[in-house]
Amino acid sequence: MAEQANVREQLDGLYGLTDELVRSVHDALEAGRVEEAARLAASLHAADLADLVEQLPQNERDLLLDGIKEVDADVFAHLDEHVREDVIDHMDAERVAEVVAELDSDDAVELIEDLEADEQREVLDAVPAEDRALLEDSLRYPEDSAGRVMRRELAxxxxxxxxxxxxxxxxxxxxxxxxxxxxxxxxxxxxxxxxxxxxxxxxxxxxxxxxxxxxxxxxxxxxxxxxxxxxxxxxxxxxxxxxxxxxxxxxxxxxxxxxxxxxxxxxxxxxxxxxAGLREDDFYDAVFDTTRARFSWLLVNLGTAIVASIVIGFFDAAIEKVVALAILMPIVASMGGNAGTQTLTVAVRALAMKELTPANAMRIVGKEVLVGGINGVLFAAVMGTVAWFWFGDMVIGAVIGAAMIVNLVLAGFAGVVIPLALERMDIDPAVGSTVVLTTLTDVIGFFSFLGLAAWVLL
Amino acid sequence: MAEQANVREQLDGLYGLTDELVRSVHDALEAGRVEEAARLAASLHAADLADLVEQLPQNERDLLLDGIKEVDADVFAHLDEHVREDVIDHMDAERVAEVVAELDSDDAVELIEDLEADEQREVLDAVPAEDRALLEDSLRYPEDSAGRVMRRELAxxxxxxxxxxxxxxxxxxxxxxxxxxxxxxxxxxxxxxxxxxxxxxxxxxxxxxxxxxxxxxxxxxxxxxxxxxxxxxxxxxxxxxxxxxxxxxxxxxxxxxxxxxxxxxxxxxxxxxxxAGLREDDFYDAVFDTTRARFSWLLVNLGTAIVASIVIGFFDAAIEKVVALAILMPIVASMGGNAGTQTLTVAVRALAMKELTPANAMRIVGKEVLVGGINGVLFAAVMGTVAWFWFGDMVIGAVIGAAMIVNLVLAGFAGVVIPLALERMDIDPAVGSTVVLTTLTDVIGFFSFLGLAAWVLL
Missing domain, CATH: 3.10.580.10 (CBS-domain)
Incomplete structure (x- = not known):
């Protein structure tokens, strides 16, 4: 994604949709000049027209699509599925059936599978009989299966x-x-x-x-x-x-x-x-749907944050005595979380690409623990020195250094083992790993730092 | 990545490489039975043999490749680039040139571009003259350009x-x-x-x-x-x-x-x-390279964590008086960081897919602020109640609730604006966004919660 500005220039003339065009169409629609908007959009490639529709506010989308005389069915195949659902909601079943009949079988299945059961029935009934049989056949296969993705037309x-x-x-x-x-x-x-x-x-x-x-x-x-x-x-x-x-x-x-x-x-x-704790791309979702989808993940996160806070609560006496502990403790937790996320991301990706397997898992765990240990020692030295001079207390420096090593070693270990374990339990490692990891690095970060401090300082 | 176990079964017979085979080859090589290992691996598809080589420990890779009589040049095209560099380091320039001459021009360029300048020269000199001219021509184009990816053979x-x-x-x-x-x-x-x-x-x-x-x-x-x-x-x-x-x-x-x-x-x-703060996939990198690559990102993160701690330090008097503040403060920061990361991830992805553009940026910012505000109010209610009962103090509940709203609104706003601003400045939004965002949500999280508490409670 580097140097997007230069890259925009490179695309001039190759990518049919410009920001200027989007603005002109938007302005025309806002002013009620639907015909002008339709004329501006009419010559676009189906994929570009789909992009244009996506970038318009909801009410203008239908205006534009109604304004264009003959909308290529492929436009619907190119639309983001949330936007498409929205647009199709405002079309009658016959028009949807026309679009479906025009599309290749794989695109048609993709469009139909997102409809509510009763709409789906209505549209299928309006499709020519031979197409209908093929579509119904494809829909019998599970979602996201080869049977749904395949085209039926063959040589x-x-x-x-x-x-x-x-x-x-x-x-x-x-x-x-x-x-x-x-x-x-x-x-x-x-x-x-x-x-x-x-x-x-x-x-x-x-x-x-x-x-x-x-x-x-x-x-x-x-x-x-x-x-x-x-x-x-x-x-x-x-x-x-x-x-x-x-x-x-x-x-x-x-x-x-x-x-x-x-x-x-x-x-x-x-x-x-x-x-990042999202079930699906909610870029085109309405505010309510987006809020609800993100709420559940944030609720899980609130639970784990409270667990970490309970750990801090065990050491309230130490914090009351030495307020420096409260000031420094987020550093240990944050470093553990970040180091762990690095390892985790590489591991999740390697699992998806079938690079991380039972055959090399032990070797990778060993490598990550070593990397965590080396970085732990380095950051213990850096942060120990900073803390020592900041609070004029060598013991505090030593304590944060020790906690840093513990937490970074743990982060390296957990960053590989958590996704492996989740996969073994048939849980998608991309979904659950982050939250389990940061809970662990927070809890161990606070516990090792505050526990060690309480033991040494009190 | 869900249900990997079932999926492995589905792949039986379709994907040529099994964990058992990797183990058998590894065991044979470890015991010095190179011929047996070579025989086991010989019938594999080039892509599968490349995967096998990747999963072996470093010393066994060369043993196996030397043991197989005629290694298909395509195996080298399929190898991960780090592993390939490693393997090629142990081959003489003539053998590398043979491989290069056998490969399609685009694969050959990919192999050669990763070599050190002097190795590159040596290999190019050993390649037949006509191939050499084409390769040198392709290498003249910038890395990651169409000129590097293209094949020269045309109909x-x-x-x-x-x-x-x-x-x-x-x-x-x-x-x-x-x-x-x-x-x-x-x-x-x-x-x-x-x-x-x-x-x-x-x-x-x-x-x-x-x-x-x-x-x-x-x-x-x-x-x-x-x-x-x-x-x-x-x-x-x-x-x-x-x-x-x-x-x-x-x-x-x-x-x-x-x-x-x-x-x-x-x-x-x-x-x-x-x-996640990684420059490139370091799955196959050696411990030293991995440690160094991750160190720099963690160092940046340490800097931002110290900034957040300095903010906490402003309120040491309040924390000394009310230790509950130290216990609760990570919750506000963590919720802001997570909510912001959700927004940020969607925004970075939408920028990459050219869905987030100047034409709809304002609308998306408005949406995210609204989502942040609604979730902020919901979590203010939840966490305010929890804090009230935990510490038996309604004021603390009100303070954490207010800080939660502030931080989640900010997270929604910053989650879109930061990547947009970085892109405007020609900085890759995927690289810089996370660290800027979490610094902001940490600082504002601690500042709003502790500042409000100091003002109300002291």
Whole structure:
């Protein structure tokens, strides 16, 4: 995200939406000049128009979309899901069904799955029968599974064809996806036998059998597989398009790399947000929803803060006698929390990327404890000296130094062990780790510093 | 990352590397049975073998790689860069040059750019002359630019060709990339005029001109463009392959979606790590490097913690009289820090995704202040009551409640304004935001609570 200003300049002309355009459209809508706003927005790429809609205040969104004569269905596919829900709420079921029918099957499923059950029924009833069957079939698979992400339109050829037949078939105007990168070779039972890269097909002579140029080293994705695992396999094996099979092994769809990019974005975003105690991106949420979502996490945090305060309460006599302890104690807790968060973030990320495994866990724990220990000794020296001169008391310096070492070693240890333990218990390590860690570093930070001080000074 | 256990089962057979295999290889290497280890690892996919190498202790990595007769060059492309540096350090320049010559140009650049200047020279000298020129050319572009990420091997056709000529050319065994998804149509000056999707080419009749089926709505990527912007354009416009041009507009390379996936992963990872105060993923770093990298951030944090402690020091008289203040004060600071981090994370992410812009900044600030205010009032009620009963003093309850409202409103405001301001100053908001924010919420948290208490209670 560095040097955004330069980067904005680089994008001039490449990224269709400018701040100026957003402002002009907003001003026009505010002044009731809907036609002018629609004209300004009409030439935008569907993805840019979606961005524009997202940046407008809620009431202006519908105005603009109603004002544009023919809104490309793809605009709805590009919209953030919260904004989309909002916009769709103001549309009648027939119009939504039109949009759904126009979209590719994977985008259509994404749009429909977010609707309330009764709206979903209404929209599905208004969709042409053949589309409806496919959509209902996809919706039967669990949320965030390969079955939901896949597209149903496929380019397949039987295994006894040659390159010439394949090309002739493509040219015959057969029903095919708009864009595709591989052709799936299927057996008589519609099980996938291999994939043919289009670039490979193009280079082969017409009489060559498709089975001779197909790649048999495919990864068959079960329709119930979690999308995160799908993303992992695409990344790991550099896949561009992979076949999705039902539980009998028959080919029912395909996932392309561009759909996986959305999944990767989603998953990375989830990890970032979860580490900060957020369930999902609430950027476009209304105030009430945002407040409620954040409240629950803050409530958990209040509980842990009270626990830390109870620990401080054990040492009220020491604090009354030596007020310097109250002044210094947040430093120990804060350093532990920060050091622990560093370790934790690396560990959570490494777990997600399957880099941290049972095979190397012990080695990583050892490394982090050592790193914590070395930094602990260094910061003990720095902070011990500062405290000594600040309060003119060498003992206070020694106490804070010792507590610093204890807390940073613990932070390194806990930063790896907590996410590992949560994962072992089938709890998402990105969600729970931060709060468990900071509770621990706060409690141990206050306890080691105040306890040691009470023992030495009183 | 939820339900990792189930998910591991799902991956059985699809992901080639198992914990058992890692252990067996490790045990064999430890016992000196290098041949057995090499045999176990030999059948792995290059990406899986790279993962295996990463999970082994340092000394066993070289043993294994030396033990395997012919290590696929792609293994080095898949290795984490820290591990790769380590492994390459133990190889002679000729062997590295062999690997480089075997790799695709983009992977080769990625490998070479990490080498020290003198090693880089040595390896380049050992590479065949034609490859060397291309590599040196790519290395001239700035790090993390389109020029570094692009591949040089291209499928291009002149604009006066038809579909038949194009297909015949492909079949003639012309020098082409191994895999490609589009063909670039170029004018006589080698400027790109359009792209032809292979799936479109296949469906067209032989006499059709390539210019009739080409897509002119391309995004030309300048070779100096930052890779993050490249990723943005791919995502925004659903690109699969885009042409890279030099400053005269001539086609010099192409970037494919699968290279962009690596960039997206990198950038998402950077954001996660930066928010926790880490410059880069140090999972595979040695203890010394990790310690040093984390030290600098912790030092900054120590500085801000001392500032917060100085604020507490202003109120030592109040704390001496009412020790409950020392017990309760971390709660106000902690709640502010957590609420602020929630807002900050959403804002940093929205900036990166170009969702938070000057056009909607004011609206978002207003929303976050309101969210902070509502949660502030709610937690003021909760914590005020708790404090009242804990210390049997309604005034203390009122004071902590008031301070809670002040700090949560501030946290909402600062959580958006800090990243926006840093970005305006051309400072990466992901790096600096957290430390500025927590300093602010600590200082204001302690100041509002202790200041109010001193004023009311003394």
């Amino acid at each position: 397949t050829v039987p295994s006894y064809w040659d390159v010439g037949q394949t090309i002739d078939h493509m040219r015959s105007g057969a029903e095919l996806p708009d864009e595709f990168y591989v052709i799936f070779v299927v057996g008589p039972d519609h099980r996938p036998l291999g994939t043919v890269q289009l670039s490979r097909l193009l280079r082969a002579e017409r009489p060559v059998q498709v089975t001779d140029i197909m790649d048999q080293d495919m990864r068959l994705l079960p329709a119930t597989m979690d999308q995160e695992e799908v993303a992992f396999l695409f990344r790991q094996y550099g896949l561009v398009s992979a076949p999705v099979v039902d539980d009998t092994g028959r080919l029912i769809g395909a996932i392309d790399l561009d759909d996986v990019v959305d999944v990767i974005d989603e998953e990375a975003e989830e990890d970032i947000l979860k580490l | 291009t056709v002149p604009s006066y060709w038809d579909v038949g000529q194009t297909i015949d050319h492909m079949r003639s065994g012309a020098e082409l990339p191994d895999e490609f998804y589009v063909i670039f149509v170029v004018g006589p000056d080698h400027r790109p005029l359009g792209t032809v999707q292979l799936s479109r080419l296949l469906r067209a009749e032989r006499p059709v001109q390539v210019t009739d089926i080409m897509d002119q709505d391309m995004r030309l990527l300048p070779a100096t463009m930052d890779q993050e912007e490249v990723a943005f354009l791919f995502r925004q416009y659903g690109l699969v392959s885009a042409p890279v041009v030099d400053d005269t507009g001539r086609l010099i390379g192409a970037i494919d979606l699968d290279d962009v996936v690596d960039v997206i992963d990198e950038e998402a990872e950077e954001d996660i790590l930066k928010l």
